Amino acid sequence: xxxxxxxxxxxxxxxxxxxxxxxxxxxxxxxxxxxxxxxxxxxxxxxxxxxxxxxxxxxxxxxxxxxxxxxxxxxxxxxxxxxxxxxxxxxxxxxxxxxxxxxxxxxxxxxxxxxxxxxxxxxxxxxxxxxxxxxxxxxxxxxxxxxxxxxxxxxxxxxxxxxxxxxxxxxxxxxxxxxxxxxxxxxxxxxxxxxxxxxxxxxxxxxxxxxxxxxxxxxxxxxxxxxxxxxxxxxxxxxxxxxxxxxxxxxxxxxxxxxxxxxxxxxxxxxxxxxxxxxxxxxxxxx
Amino acid sequence: xxxxxxxxxxxxxxxxxxxxxxxxxxxxxxxxxxxxxxxxxxxxxxxxxxxxxxxxxxxxxxxxxxxxxxxxxxxxxxxxxxxxxxxxxxxxxxxxxxxxxxxxxxxxxxxxxxxxxxxxxxxxxxxxxxxxxxxxxxxxxxxxxxxxxxxxxxxxxxxxxxxxxxxxxxxxxxxxxxxxxxxxxxxxxxxxxxxxxxxxxxxxxxxxxxxxxxxxxxxxxxxxxxxxxxxxxxxxxxxxxxxxxxxxxxxxxxxxxxxx
Numbered sequence: 001x002x003x004x005x006x007x008x009x010x011x012x013x014x015x016x017x018x019x020x021x022x023x024x025x026x027x028x029x030x031x032x033x034x035x036x037x038x039x040x041x042x043x044x045x046x047x048x049x050x051x052x053x054x055x056x057x058x059x060x061x062x063x064x065x066x067x068x069x070x071x072x073x074x075x076x077x078x079x080x081x082x083x084x085x086x087x088x089x090x091x092x093x094x095x096x097x098x099x100x101x102x103x104x105x106x107x108x109x110x111x112x113x114x115x116x117x118x119x120x121x122x123x124x125x126x127x128x129x130x131x132x133x134x135x136x137x138x139x140x141x142x143x144x145x146x147x148x149x150x151x152x153x154x155x156x157x158x159x160x161x162x163x164x165x166x167x168x169x170x171x172x173x174x175x176x177x178x179x180x181x182x183x184x185x186x187x188x189x190x191x192x193x194x195x196x197x198x199x200x201x202x203x204x205x206x207x208x209x210x211x212x213x214x215x216x217x218x219x220x221x222x223x224x225x226x227x228x229x230x231x232x233x234x235x236x237x238x239x240x241x242x243x244x245x246x247x248x249x250x251x252x253x254x255x256x257x258x259x260x261x262x263x264x265x266x267x268x269x270x271x272x273x274x275x276x277x278x279x280x281x282x283x284x285x286x287x
Numbered sequence: 288x289x290x291x292x293x294x295x296x297x298x299x300x301x302x303x304x305x306x307x308x309x310x311x312x313x314x315x316x317x318x319x320x321x322x323x324x325x326x327x328x329x330x331x332x333x334x335x336x337x338x339x340x341x342x343x344x345x346x347x348x349x350x351x352x353x354x355x356x357x358x359x360x361x362x363x364x365x366x367x368x369x370x371x372x373x374x375x376x377x378x379x380x381x382x383x384x385x386x387x388x389x390x391x392x393x394x395x396x397x398x399x400x401x402x403x404x405x406x407x408x409x410x411x412x413x414x415x416x417x418x419x420x421x422x423x424x425x426x427x428x429x430x431x432x433x434x435x436x437x438x439x440x441x442x443x444x445x446x447x448x449x450x451x452x453x454x455x456x457x458x459x460x461x462x463x464x465x466x467x468x469x470x471x472x473x474x475x476x477x478x479x480x481x482x483x484x485x486x487x488x489x490x491x492x493x494x495x496x497x498x499x500x501x502x503x504x505x506x507x508x509x510x511x512x513x514x515x516x517x518x519x520x521x522x523x524x525x526x527x528x529x530x531x532x533x534x535x536x537x538x539x540x541x542x543x544x545x546x547x
Contacts, residue, residue, distance in 0.1 A: 163396070163398070164396060167368070167393070167396050167398060170367070170368055170369035170370075171367050171368065171369075171398075171400065173369070174363050174364070174366060174367045174369075175367075177363055178360055178363060199405065200357050200360060200404065200405045201357070201360050201364075201402065201403065201404050201405065202386075202402060202403040203364065203367075203400065203401075203402040203403075204400065204401055204402070205367070205398060205399070205400045206398065206399045206400070206401070207397075207398055208397060208399075209397065
């Protein structure tokens with residue numbers, strides 16, 4: 001197994017940092033999957049049993065890396081799966097905020113397997129410096145790979161375009177100070193509603209005229225009469241997780257889609273074409 | 288029973304945020320305008336007064352509407368669109384015990400937010416005329432100058448003494464804290480003082496943290512009137528310009544004890 005990659009583009013470094021920072025807010029650990037065309041960050045639920053994915057993030061190699069070499073576990077499985085601490089990764093990557101000329105990521109074997117980050121600082125008043133961080137990783141053996149496959153859900157009751165993410169973020173930030181849960185609902189006329197309901201306040205934000213990619217008619221079970229009447233699908237989720245990615249990243253010009261399974265789950269799909277694909281799976285909160 | 292429409296939401300949000308010393312506020316829609324009052328243990332009372340002319344529409348059909356709402360939530364909702372200032376607000380209150388309805392519109396983005404805040408009825412609301420109690424000495428000055436005076440005092444000090452005197456040094460603020468004393472005065476002939484009236488010397492001590500609540504409002508205010516009376520009650524009235532109209536904020540703070 002060998003892995004070595006180099007980022008020199010400043011914008012790519014900033015994007016990489018943003019991804020890592022957001023991940024670290026979401027979960028303490030993540031799985032980094034390295035393939036010859038893309039790298040993936042995967043966050044799963046920390047409980048035992050069948051792993052539920054929470055975050056699935058794809059970064060294409062050619063956008064981020066100037067040089068990229070990988071030799072996987074075998075020629076037929078040319079991939080590497082590593083488990084590592086998002087917190088350590090985020091802490092090390094914040095060096096990028098300074099003036100960095102190059103950012104190298106390598107898989108090394110020090111006392112334990114490590115992901116080694118080498119950052120070359122721009123020469124200021126003093127000579128050029130190099131900063132090296134080793135992050136211990138655990139190599140995931142081939143037989144567990146299937147736990148980290150891309151989740152495919154096809155049975156969403158509605159799939160609707162998201163409105164301007166900056167407005168969504170502002171509104172949900174305020175809602176977060178009043179409630180722990182957020183109800184996301186959408187109808188087939190292209191209206192997305194974000195609402196909270198507590199003992200002191202009921203608050204709903206309505207975003208009309210959005211494109212509906214798909215809407216399953218009549219298949220919705222266990223919903224209230226009101227929902228049947230308005231023909232809408234809803235799910236109540238953790239408000240903090242909903243905005244974690246919206247607040248951390250500069251996602252303003254990306255395409256975002258919200259998918260809902262009635263009473264079960266919300267999936268946010270965000271794509272910045274060529275640079276980033278992010279899927280966040282938020283399951284229904286049971287109070 | 289009461290409804291109102293506003294287009295200048297941001298300033299109202301700023302004003303309400305700056306008087307939010309307690310979680311709950313009393314709302315009193317009156318013919319002349321809407322008054323929002325917060326008080327803490329009867330030691331400090333803060334009110335914001337929005338005259339009906341700052342509303343683009345204002346209707347009321349009963350004189351004695353009074354209810355309590357969670358002010359923290361109300362201010363959060365007024366700020367729901369963040370820094371964007373293309374917001375309009377409709378307020379309504381249907382009947383005693385019903386929630387306060389708010390509808391906010393972001394015109395550019397075509398987003399509507401509707402909201403119901405639970406209200407609490409109030410049975411015993413005492414409304415003594417505090418203004419009449421502060422009828423002895425009075426100074427009116429520029430709000431930023433008063434802010435400057437407060438900032439120059441030793442901020443960790445617990446108490447501040449306010450003196451009005453008919454002769455030099457006129458209006459004086461003095462703190463005594465662990466590190467020593469600090470003192471600021473302003474002469475009645477200063478350019479920043481528009482009015483000074485003092486017949487009899489008064490000297491009272493107030494909890495400094497109570498006075499410091501005013502600082503947040505001073506940032507938005509134009510003029511401040513500080514007055515006091517025989518009981519030592521301190522009144523602060525602030526005028527806030529908002530487009531061509533004015534909003535008002537007043538604070539009443541009780542003195543700790545009367546000195547000789």
